[in-house]
Amino acid sequence: MISTNTIGRKTHIVDCRETQGFGIGGGLAQKGTLSEAENPEIVVVAMSPISRHVTKPVCEITYGIREAGIQVSVLVLEAGMGLPQGVPAGTKTSICGVTPKEVAQINRHKLALIHVGNIATHFVYKTRTFLKNATIPAIVICQAPVEFKAFADVGVRVRGFDQDKAETKGELVDIVTGVIRGETVPAVKLDEIIRKVKYWYSVYYPTDYAAKTWDAVGRACRKIEVY
Numbered sequence: 001m002i003s004t005n006t007i008g009r010k011t012h013i014v015d016c017r018e019t020q021g022f023g024i025g026g027g028l029a030q031k032g033t034l035s036e037a038e039n040p041e042i043v044v045v046a047m048s049p050i051s052r053h054v055t056k057p058v059c060e061i062t063y064g065i066r067e068a069g070i071q072v073s074v075l076v077l078e079a080g081m082g083l084p085q086g087v088p089a090g091t092k093t094s095i096c097g098v099t100p101k102e103v104a105q106i107n108r109h110k111l112a113l114i115h116v117g118n119i120a121t122h123f124v125y126k127t128r129t130f131l132k133n134a135t136i137p138a139i140v141i142c143q144a145p146v147e148f149k150a151f152a153d154v155g156v157r158v159r160g161f162d163q164d165k166a167e168t169k170g171e172l173v174d175i176v177t178g179v180i181r182g183e184t185v186p187a188v189k190l191d192e193i194i195r196k197v198k199y200w201y202s203v204y205y206p207t208d209y210a211a212k213t214w215d216a217v218g219r220a221c222r223k224i225e226v227y
Contacts, residue, residue, distance in 0.1 A: 034105050037071040042197060043109040045130060046076045047116065057185050058115050061141065064190040065197065069214045075105055077130075083122060084129040086154075096126055103133045110208075111201055112136055112170070113193070117181055118143035120150060128156045131170030137204055139174045139196055143181060148172070173200050 042065060046058040058074060065072045077098060084096040098106075106112055114130055116123035120142070127140055128151070137159070140151075152158040155167035174196045179189055202209040 033076050035074040036105075036108075037073045039071040040073050040109045041071040041201070042111050042113065043073045043075055043106055044113045044115060045106065046074060047126075056182055057141070057179050060185045061113065061115070061179075061190065061193060064185070065194060068194045068198075069212075070194075070197065073105075073109060075102060077102060084125050086128070087122060087125045096129060098130050098132075100133075106130075106134045107136060110136060110205060111197065112138040113141055113197070114138055115141045115179070120144045120146040124150050124154050124156065127151060127172065128154055128168055131156060131168040131172070134168070134170035137171050137173045137200055139176065139193075139200065140172060141176045141179050141193065143177070143179055145177050146175060148175065173203075 044058055044062055044065075058076075062072055062074050112131075112134065114127060116126055123140075123142055123144075124146070127138075131138055140146075148158050148161065151172050152161040152166075155165060157163055157166035157168045157171045159171055159173045176189065176193050176196065179185055198209075198214060
């Protein structure tokens with residue numbers, strides 16, 4: 001099903017979802033579903049929706065990014081909840097993972113936003129699992145405060161860190177903390193996400209970014225110059 005939505009002054013064409021999904025979820029944000037933008041630039045990767053992982057922040061983040069004129073898709077993972085293999089306390093109960101199909105869907109985009117939760121000792125491993133075979137740069141959005149070193153220590157490839165022991169093809173480039181699961185995303189956090197999306201897009205795809213007609217938000221974030 002193709003949906004055309006006018007947001008502000010811009011029109012976005014979104015392929016809503018190939019199925020209704022087969023898990024518990026609210027509205028269209030059900031697990032095992034992809035809402036793909038006409039021009040896949042950014043993908044928001046969401047955990048499977050349950051009472052603790054309600055996707056309200058993902059919906060608001062997606063709306064905010066689209067309002068800024070950026071094409072964004074939303075992938076709700078089939079098995080995004082629980083603990084992935086390799087977590088010290090969850091080796092025997094691992095259910096969290098990403099399928100080859102989902103990896104291919106992520107890799108069709110240029111930048112990923114990975115929405116995770118509030119327990120850093122869990123979601124650093126989830127991030128490692130999600131980026132293991134993904135090949136694009138990623139920004140983690142979470143509730144708990146966390147440092148880049150926590151990701152690097154478990155084998156996530158982190159920009160600016162020693163890559164010798166990295167276990168992921170995808171690279172973590174930034175973090176946004178203080179986004180609470182199930183709660184409204186503060187405007188200041190939406191602005192931070194948009195700024196960081198634009199900054200890293202300009203770093204990795206400068207020629208493409210220079211041709212964009214996105215609004216001026218973000219260019220002043222770190223005095224970006226595109227050549």
